[in-house]
Amino acid sequence: MVEDMSLDQKIAEVRTLLERVQKDYLPATFANSFGAEDMVLTDLIARHYPDIEMFTLDTGRLPQETYDLMQQVTERYGIRIPVYFPDAAAVEAYVAQNGPNAFYDSVDLRKKCCHIRKVEPLKRALRDKRAWITGLRRDQAPTRKGLVESEFDAENGLQKFSPLLDWSQADVWAYLKQFDVPYNALHDKGYTSIGCAPCTRAITPGEDVRAGRWWWEDPEIKECGLHPGKKRGAHNIASATTAGSGAAVKDLAVSD
Numbered sequence: 001m002v003e004d005m006s007l008d009q010k011i012a013e014v015r016t017l018l019e020r021v022q023k024d025y026l027p028a029t030f031a032n033s034f035g036a037e038d039m040v041l042t043d044l045i046a047r048h049y050p051d052i053e054m055f056t057l058d059t060g061r062l063p064q065e066t067y068d069l070m071q072q073v074t075e076r077y078g079i080r081i082p083v084y085f086p087d088a089a090a091v092e093a094y095v096a097q098n099g100p101n102a103f104y105d106s107v108d109l110r111k112k113c114c115h116i117r118k119v120e121p122l123k124r125a126l127r128d129k130r131a132w133i134t135g136l137r138r139d140q141a142p143t144r145k146g147l148v149e150s151e152f153d154a155e156n157g158l159q160k161f162s163p164l165l166d167w168s169q170a171d172v173w174a175y176l177k178q179f180d181v182p183y184n185a186l187h188d189k190g191y192t193s194i195g196c197a198p199c200t201r202a203i204t205p206g207e208d209v210r211a212g213r214w215w216w217e218d219p220e221i222k223e224c225g226l227h228p229g230k231k232r233g234a235h236n237i238a239s240a241t242t243a244g245s246g247a248a249v250k251d252l253a254v255s256d
């Protein structure tokens with residue numbers, strides 16, 4: 001049973017999977033949203049799997065704390081992660097037609113914004129790759145229950161690996177603490193899942209881990225389109241408080 005495994009055993013399983021990706025699926029890339037889960041994978045890949053690439057998406061609406069963490073990762077690991085931006089003309093047309101905050105007006109307009117700022121840049125980032133890696137966990141959201149660790153992503157035409165699928169929130173924070181991995185300062189302010197600033201809020205104890213994402217929408221449907229569900233996605237841990245210790249906020253990307 002996965003839940004009976006120690007953190008060391010879970011790390012060993014993730015490393016086995018990453019080794020397989022590095023051996024059999026290059027060119028492969030890790031979609032790094034700088035969430036807590038993705039910082040586990042950032043640490044493992046940066047230290048042990050230099051042939052696996054990384055990238056991130058800058059939607060143009062990210063919180064300053066995420067940029068701070070990007071900079072910290074560069075300094076800590078000596079790597080500069082390629083950043084994919086949305087098509088400027090598409091953003092200009094969307095904002096001209098709908099306004100700067102149209103994502104609050106309807107699910108359709110929110111999904112259009114996510115498509116322009118995330119999905120289309122993701123497709124560019126994945127072009128010509130054989131596999132991509134995500135930090136998704138199964139218990140993050142109702143929309144993620146049916147995900148599997150390795151599957152063919154027909155939408156993007158490559159293999160998709162989610163090595164942390166069966167990790168708990170506590171496992172993630174235990175890893176970050178054990179290896180002194182930097183994480184987003186917003187986690188210490190009650191943010192468990194971090195995306196764009198206008199679409200993310202802190203949660204209160206007892207709320208679902210992704211309750212702070214698109215909080216005005218039905219939890220059964222809210223995904224940004226990066227990880228569609230299957231039909232049958234500059235602090236030091238030593239100073240961690242609530243989210244970091246997993247105490248008050250019992251339950252972050254992506255991944256997005």
Ligand code: SF4
Pocket residue numbers: 059061103110111113114115117118195196198199224
């Ligand atoms: S999360 Fe919000 S701001 Fe970011 S791309 Fe989606 S709708 Fe747009």
